Amino acid sequence: MTSTEYEKNDKKTKVLNWFKNPTRSSVINIAWPVLVELLLGSLFGMIDMMMLGRMRDNSLSAASVAAVGMTNQPLFIGLSLVQALNVGGTAMVARYYGSGQKDKIETTLKHVMLLSLFMLAIPLSTLGIIFTDSILSFMGAEADALQAGRMYFKVIMVGFIFQSLNMSISAALRGIGQTKIPMRINLFSNLFNVFGNAILIYGLLGFPELGVTGAGISTAISNVIACVLLFCYVIKGKSVVRLNLKNRFKFQKDIIYNLIKIGLPASLEQMAMRTGVLIFVKIVAGLGTVVYASHQIALNILGLSFQPGQAFGIAASSLVGRSLGAHEHSKAEDYAKETRKIGSMISTLMAVVFFFFGPQLVGLYSNDPIVIENASLALKIIALVQPFQSSQLILAGGLRGAGDTFWPLVSTFTGVLMIRVGLAHIFVRVLGYGLAGAWMAVFVDQFVRWIFVYARFRTGKWKYAKLR
Numbered sequence: 001m002t003s004t005e006y007e008k009n010d011k012k013t014k015v016l017n018w019f020k021n022p023t024r025s026s027v028i029n030i031a032w033p034v035l036v037e038l039l040l041g042s043l044f045g046m047i048d049m050m051m052l053g054r055m056r057d058n059s060l061s062a063a064s065v066a067a068v069g070m071t072n073q074p075l076f077i078g079l080s081l082v083q084a085l086n087v088g089g090t091a092m093v094a095r096y097y098g099s100g101q102k103d104k105i106e107t108t109l110k111h112v113m114l115l116s117l118f119m120l121a122i123p124l125s126t127l128g129i130i131f132t133d134s135i136l137s138f139m140g141a142e143a144d145a146l147q148a149g150r151m152y153f154k155v156i157m158v159g160f161i162f163q164s165l166n167m168s169i170s171a172a173l174r175g176i177g178q179t180k181i182p183m184r185i186n187l188f189s190n191l192f193n194v195f196g197n198a199i200l201i202y203g204l205l206g207f208p209e210l211g212v213t214g215a216g217i218s219t220a221i222s223n224v225i226a227c228v229l230l231f232c233y234v235i236k237g238k239s240v241v242r243l244n245l246k247n248r249f250k251f252q253k254d255i256i257y258n259l260i261k262i263g264l265p266a267s268l269e270q271m272a273m274r275t276g277v278l279i280f281v282k283i284v285a286g287l288g289t290v291v292y293a294s295h296q297i298a299l300n301i302l303g304l305s306f307q308p309g310q311a312f313g314i315a316a317s318s319l320v321g322r323s324l325g326a327h328e329h330s331k332a333e334d335y336a337k338e339t340r341k342i343g344s345m346i347s348t349l350m351a352v353v354f355f356f357f358g359p360q361l362v363g364l365y366s367n368d369p370i371v372i373e374n375a376s377l378a379l380k381i382i383a384l385v386q387p388f389q390s391s392q393l394i395l396a397g398g399l400r401g402a403g404d405t406f407w408p409l410v411s412t413f414t415g416v417l418m419i420r421v422g423l424a425h426i427f428v429r430v431l432g433y434g435l436a437g438a439w440m441a442v443f444v445d446q447f448v449r450w451i452f453v454y455a456r457f458r459t460g461k462w463k464y465a466k467l468r
Helices: 003-020 022-053 058-098 101-128 130-138 143-175 180-202 211-234 253-284 289-325 329-355 360-365 369-401 406-430 433-457
Strands: none
Touching: 003 101, 022 058, 022 180, 022 211, 022 289, 022 329, 022 360, 058 101, 058 130, 058 143, 058 211, 058 253, 058 289, 058 369, 101 130, 101 143, 101 253, 130 143, 143 180, 143 211, 180 211, 253 289, 253 360, 253 406, 253 433, 289 329, 289 360, 289 433, 329 360, 329 369, 360 369, 369 406, 406 433
8 A cells, every 4th residue: 555545544534533523423423404494494594595695686676685684684683582482492302301201392392382382473474464564664774675675574473473373383393303304494494485485586387476575475385385395294203303283282381480590581682782783774774775685695695604513513412411411521611622623623714715705696696786795795794703703602502501600691791882872873873884893793792702701611610400
């Protein structure tokens, strides 16, 4: 065997040994389906935006892109509140699974689903449909964006009800590390959404040309499909996470207590996040429809960079929760550190792509040179954000899995609601830095949040959070 062949074999051995590490293997097994699901979900979202950005009428196209961005912000408030409740569900399911109390998993899922549906999804959807114009006007929508987005918002708020149930079941499955089923179902529904968008936006196959409203209809139907498939899966009883509709349901004080203890800080965190982002969006919207369209395209691409942090954050939540449930504190810390290491490697690679290939990425959305220039500059700043963003998301996921949701709340309240909004106002409205100033504020916000979360993780006090 030649020296070159020895070197190749040595490299293969090192790669295989890297993957064989038990801690790393567990992290990757849980994280990769979530990462694939989130990345392809974002990719499908990017394709949707590209479809709207390439409609024949340029002014209507810009208004549609801006309308989707403005309607997404209030929708995200509702989704974030549902997700906050799901944080409690994931942490509890992981703890019960790790401690062998599998009988408590079904009743936890039922609590989360019912609370999500009747306390959040239905009331918020109803309010959104009734006050559509007021909400969009508050978001800073100009006449063209308001006209384009009115019906779109009403339709997606109907789909929001089904999406909330989809999120609750997926969160419970991820709590036990079962991430492949949500991945397959959500990929199927997203693929349906892409084809549905193409048909209804452009009026293909004999369907009417509905523009941005068609995108809303396709999205709502895909949410219904995902909800039905997930519901059928847990009813069949093939998983530890199951639903038996024949069993009598009764609200239990301990489960409600745990959901409130974990979910209330998480809900306040999401409210702080979405309120800050909403104000931030209003500041950017004041720069005009074309600049806001550039901002929305940059946000859409930024969604890709969130995915490694979110995927490995979900893996950290599951593995940390299960380890603490089994009273393996050092193992919980090892899982958190390993998830951060791998997620940061992936985010760094994405940062390089954003920094050097920004114009090419933005060019997929729009041919407008002003849009390309503004969004490309934003992507360079986004690239610098990556190391702090990824680490913060993953470590915060580990803290949530432990049930320690207070410090992520403090970090978000300080970073988003105070730092991002305050600096955006100064950079955009006072100093006139435009869209670049807004994204400079995002950079400082992410850095501050990383400091808070990392400092809390270093104390190790999160290992001793108690649940009933």
